[in-house]
Structures are given as structure tokens and as C-alpha cells.
Amino acid sequence: xxxxxxxxxxxxxxxxxxxxxxxxxxxxxxxxxxxxxxxxxxxxxxxxxxxxxxxxxxxxxxxxxxxxxxxxxxxxxxxxxxxxxxxxxxxxxxxxxxxxxxxxxxxxxxxxxxxxxxxxxxxxxxxxxxxxxxxxx
Amino acid sequence: xxxxxxxxxxxxxxxxxxxxxxxxxxxxxxxxxxxxxxxxxxxxxxxxxxxxxxxxxxxxxxxxxxxxxxxxxxxxxxxxxxxxxxxxxxxxxxxxxxxxxxxxxxxxxxxxxxxxxxxxxxxxxxxxxxxxxxxxxxxxxxxxxxxxxxxxxxxxxxxxxxxxxxxxxxxxxxxxxxxxxxxxxxxxxxxxxxxxxxxxxx
Numbered sequence: 001x002x003x004x005x006x007x008x009x010x011x012x013x014x015x016x017x018x019x020x021x022x023x024x025x026x027x028x029x030x031x032x033x034x035x036x037x038x039x040x041x042x043x044x045x046x047x048x049x050x051x052x053x054x055x056x057x058x059x060x061x062x063x064x065x066x067x068x069x070x071x072x073x074x075x076x077x078x079x080x081x082x083x084x085x086x087x088x089x090x091x092x093x094x095x096x097x098x099x100x101x102x103x104x105x106x107x108x109x110x111x112x113x114x115x116x117x118x119x120x121x122x123x124x125x126x127x128x129x130x131x132x133x134x135x136x137x
Numbered sequence: 138x139x140x141x142x143x144x145x146x147x148x149x150x151x152x153x154x155x156x157x158x159x160x161x162x163x164x165x166x167x168x169x170x171x172x173x174x175x176x177x178x179x180x181x182x183x184x185x186x187x188x189x190x191x192x193x194x195x196x197x198x199x200x201x202x203x204x205x206x207x208x209x210x211x212x213x214x215x216x217x218x219x220x221x222x223x224x225x226x227x228x229x230x231x232x233x234x235x236x237x238x239x240x241x242x243x244x245x246x247x248x249x250x251x252x253x254x255x256x257x258x259x260x261x262x263x264x265x266x267x268x269x270x271x272x273x274x275x276x277x278x279x280x281x282x283x284x285x286x287x288x289x290x291x292x293x294x295x296x297x298x299x300x301x302x303x304x305x306x307x308x309x310x311x312x313x314x315x316x317x318x319x320x321x322x323x324x325x326x327x328x329x330x331x332x333x334x335x336x337x338x339x
Binding site for chain 1: 160161163164165186187188214217219220221222223224241250251252274284285286287288290315316317318338
């Protein structure tokens with residue numbers, strides 16, 4: 001048991017190093033004038049501001065579907081969703097806001113976004129799409 | 138301890154190590170490799186839908202008996218509950234040796250997970266020609282930090298397992314890392330020493 005304890009301590013040390021890696025680059029952020037503060041259909045967009053602003057920075061003249069997803073609790077779940085949408089030729093760009101439980105999908109302005117179709121794609125990965133907001137950039 | 142009992146233990150340890158990621162997303166494949174003091178093994182499974190996976194698991198080297206064998210495996214998602222911050226799953230699992238139709242296993246396992254916490258359990262009955270036995274496990278874990286999508290994710294876990302053959306609980310720490318499509322899991326026990334588990338999804 002004592003040996004197990006030392007092994008566990010060693011694992012904790014490795015974990016701490018991994019935490020440093022993950023926290024790298026999470027510096028402060030100025031929210032003023034950014035699209036993530038926008039109201040859509042009477043609801044405020046709740047997204048990771050840095051992630052969202054980075055995502056839309058090259059999407060002028062496009063539209064972004066912001067999908068709320070339940071059950072997306074790990075990177076593997078999110079990765080499956082991303083792979084599904086990337087296969088769709090009408091999709092320009094995909095990102096996942098894991099903390100906020102959101103999937104961001106960029107389309108051209110002429111694309112008619114169908115929430116039922118999106119729900120089916122999310123469900124094919126085992127999660128549920130619960131809400132959709134569309135923002136024109 | 139008889140040879141058959143030891144054979145059963147080898148099979149049991151192998152099966153236990155590969156339960157963590159039983160089904161992928163629709164159309165997804167998963168390849169796993171495992172190495173410990175008893176064996177080296179490889180397992181590939183394909184998920185036609187998110188509800189089940191089909192696969193083959195091969196024991197490349199049974200270090201105790203210096204032999205090798207395989208299972209054809211089916212895992213089925215019986216129930217899933219998604220919430221905004223959690224997911225709960227209940228699975229049926231089974232495996233059949235193509236070399237010996239009297240050698241198979243079946244059982245259930247489940248898990249509940251948030252981005253911070255994990256809890257899981259498993260129950261399995263393995264049948265051999267002259268022997269059958271039950272094994273169970275419990276596992277809990279905590280993520281020391283919450284990584285974003287694409288970051289390196291880490292879990293500190295504690296696993297306890299018991300089987301009819303040894304009739305005692307073996308509890309040991311497990312450290313899990315994953316990033317992108319790859320996962321590495323390291324566990325250590327005084328009884329079974331190091332267990333190394335590698336996984337890649339595509």
C-alpha cells in the first residue's frame with residue numbers, strides 16, 4: 001500500500017505539469033464591443049468570449065450557428081461532433097466551446113440553417129442539441 | 138492455484154482494462170493496446186452507430202502461458218442520460234472466443250461523468266469449459282483542472298476490483314491523460330504492478 005502511495009504522488013506531479021500546460025495562454029480579455037455580447041432573439045449569447053471572437057475573426061459576411069449541446073462532457077464527445085460537421089460541404093468552419101456546452105458552425109449567408117438536421121447530426125454522436133442561435137457576422 | 142484459475146485471471150484482467158471506451162461516435166473506430174505483467178493485447182472496434190460497437194480483441198502475448206487467443210466483442214448502449222453538465226451511461230457487453238464457443242463473457246457496466254467528476258461500475262460473468270466466475274469493479278475519478286477543447290486532459294482515478302477467484306478487493310490509483318484522438322492510462326497496483334493502456338480513435 002505504501003508503494004501505491006508513492007506511485008500516486010508521482011502521478012500527482014505529472015498531473016500538475018499537465019495543468020500548467022492547459023492553463024497556458026488563459027490570460028485576461030477585453031470584452032468591449034465584441035460579438036459575444038450580442039442579444040439574439042432576446043437571449044444573450046453565452047459563449048467563451050475568447051474562443052468565439054477568435055472563431056468569427058475571419059468570417060465577415062458569413063453566419064454562425066451556435067448550438068447548445070447536452071451530454072458533451074468530454075473532449076472525445078466533442079471531437080465526434082466536430083468530425084460529423086466537417087464532412088458537411090456547406091460548413092465553412094467548426095469549433096467547440098466545451099466549457100459552455102456549445103458548438104459553433106459557420107455557414108455562408110445563403111445557407112438555410114435547419115435545426116432538425118443539426119439535431120440529427122448531434123444525436124448520431126450520442127448527444128442532444130437543445131437550442132440554436134444564429135448570428136450574422 | 139490451478140492453471141485454469143490462472144487462465145481465467147488472465148482473461149479477466151485483459152477484459153477489465155478495455156472497458157473504459159466501449160463505443161465511439163457513429164462511424165468511428167477505436168484501436169487500443171495494453172501491456173501489463175500478464176499480457177500484451179490489442180483491441181479494435183467499430184461503431185456503426187453511437188448505440189453499439191463490434192470488435193475483435195487479440196491477446197498478442199499471454200506472458201504467463203506463452204499463448205495467444207481472441208474475442209469477438211459486442212457492446213450495446215442500453216441507456217444514456219444527457220444533461221447540460223453530465224452524461225450517464227449503461228452498457229451491455231459480451232465477447233465470444235471464435236476458437237472455443239464455450240469460452241465467452243457477458244455483463245454490464247455503467248458510468249456517470251461531468252467535466253470534473255467520474256464514477257463507474259462493472260459486473261461481468263465469464264464462462265469457460267469447466268469454470269465460470271464473476272468480477273466486479275468500482276471506479277471514481279476527479280479532473281484536477283478543466284481543460285478546454287483540444288487541451289491535454291487529465292484524470293486522477295481510484296479503481297477497486299474483485300473477482301470470485303481471488304475473493305478480495307484490489308485498489309489502486311490510475312492516471313489518465315488524453316489529448317485529441319489519443320489516450321494514455323497508467324495504473325499501478327502492488328498485486329498486478331503497472332498497467333499501461335493506449336487508445337487512439339479515428
